[in-house]
Amino acid sequence: MEGVLVLNHNYQPLNVTNARRALGLLYLGKAHLVEKDSKAFHSERTVIELPAVVRLNHHVRRPTPALRVSRKAIFARDDHTCQYCGARGTALTIDHVAPKDRGGTTDWTNLVCCCTKCNNLKGNRTPEESGMRLRRRPFRPKFIPYISYTKFLAAAANPVWRPYLAPYADLPPLA
Numbered sequence: 761m762e763g764v765l766v767l768n769h770n771y772q773p774l775n776v777t778n779a780r781r782a783l784g785l786l787y788l789g790k791a792h793l794v795e796k797d798s799k800a801f802h803s804e805r806t807v808i809e810l811p812a813v814v815r816l817n818h819h820v821r822r823p824t825p826a827l828r829v830s831r832k833a834i835f836a837r838d839d840h841t842c843q844y845c846g847a848r849g850t851a852l853t854i855d856h857v858a859p860k861d862r863g864g865t866t867d868w869t870n871l872v873c874c875c876t877k878c879n880n881l882k883g884n885r886t887p888e889e890s891g892m893r894l895r896r897r898p899f900r901p902k903f904i905p906y907i908s909y910t911k912f913l914a915a916a917a918n919p920v921w922r923p924y925l926a927p928y929a930d931l932p933p934l935a
């Protein structure tokens with residue numbers, strides 16, 4: 761994983777930055793090193809250790825942004841898996857569980873990742889009417905959205921970062 765995970769003083773994950781900016785924060789005394797990267801940068805005379813996780817020395821107050829629902833975020837939450845048949849790596853689309861023109865809302869609890877085959881099969885019906893079963897009820901993720909949800913889930917796949925992210929989200933198990 762490229763980049764450095766930046767934690768607020770209270771350990772909340774704030775963002776992912778590049779090594780140069782993270783080294784700048786360390787050099788200016790604005791942050792301290794929490795985890796080193798396994799790779800070091802070798803220049804002619806010196807070996808520069810690269811940070812993997814840094815923590816700010818002062819608490820940065822940031823308003824909590826709204827966790828917005830998006831196509832990308834639904835795909836990430838559902839791990840690019842059709843929520844009806846379990847297909848992966850196929851043409852995927854977004855399904856309104858309760859159809860939109862019948863009062864179904866466009867939010868976390870009514871949108872699922874769905875393959876085109878299941879979407880055509882379901883048509884403009886509810887799962888009950890079409891005899892299809894959801895593998896899991898769609899949910900609003902428990903998550904602090906300083907980092908985008910897609911980025912956050914990708915970052916959580918990094919074993920060094922994961923322990924710092926896990927307390928702030930319901931993470932799927934590592935593959």
Ligand SMILES: [Zn+2]
Pocket residue numbers: 842843844845846847874875876877878879
């Ligand atoms: Zn399907």
